Amino acid sequence: MTICEELLAFRQRVAGCYVVAFADLSTGMVLASSTSEKVTQEKLDQLCAAGFDALLGPKAACVAQQVGASASAGPHMAVVATDLGVECFVRSCHPAQEALCFRVSERVHLDALFNEAFVLLERLVGEV
């Protein structure tokens, strides 16, 4: 399966997932995506930027510093819910900085999403 096919299969498997993007957080580049309806590249770039902010930005650094398992390791998963929707982010372990970024329904089951996402991410990072 190609990366796009993997993303499509993931989105179809996880209920309430509208957008899934595979991104390189270090460069802010969306490498592949699958969406349930047309989404502009600008929106995907914004999602990727939000992922960087939530997982590697100053907020995540503060979380790592205060409650991180180690000073160098930040959180691997983040969810940001605003009045505009719910966005989830899962990143691979350092030093690789690939991540999966999702836009999901507020009723999505987070545990199921994160478990599936980690498996997919490990597979995708291995392929890249």
Next chain:
Amino acid sequence: MAHNRTDDTSRFMNAIAAFSAAPEEITVYGRLIGTQSVSFLDAILAEINETVLRRVLHFTTPDAVSLSVDVSERRVHRLHALPCALREKYDYLLGRNLTVQDAAAIVEIAQALAQTGSALYVRASLPDKTDALGFDGLSVGDVLAAKENATNASDVPVQFGNAISQAQKYAQSLSVQSGKTSLVRFGDAASCDALEEVSNAQAEDGATKPFVRLWQGGLVAEHALLIAMMDGFSVAMFLPAEHVQEQFTLLHRSVLQATGPVER
């Protein structure tokens, strides 16, 4: 020449009188439109909504607290008089053309009026000046929307309270703040301090819209950190991963959906 009614006119007038509602009580203050059992704001809005031709409506309570508004085509265009207690705060509204941005102030004024008396009366008069009112003004819908927002804002502490009482069952530590002031701390002091540090960092980010944020994976004891912020209040909790879904859903519903429909 003296005007004599014909029999037809009398019958017509009698027919109209028969269709009329029961006579309303008229006092020296005007017509009674609100009592303690009726929302004064609703009564004021109903009166505005029934005023098509330009009139100045004077809303008065028995304590002589009054509010005068210039109304035309079911829209409030100007304020001419305010209750004394509110003059200092809302003096800037007097005499100028009102816009949608003034709706929240109108709600607050009407609610303040409601607290001053047990009855509300209205009387109408023609405006002193008949200058054009322009196209601004507030519709009843604008005021109702502002009222809805005001209601949501006042519910925030209650919603946070519900979330906190649920969280205490599972959270290892929890902190509730108003701005940077601690309101509730639960769990060990060091963990609460850490939660407050993270909360304050979120606030310093300049975020003004309500949000819920969750971090998980790579944290102490494989726990998760959940933060919700709304209207200057924040709740931060450090909890086992297995309870994240429940707490996230609760905070999301209580905090975010209070502000309106969640869109995709």
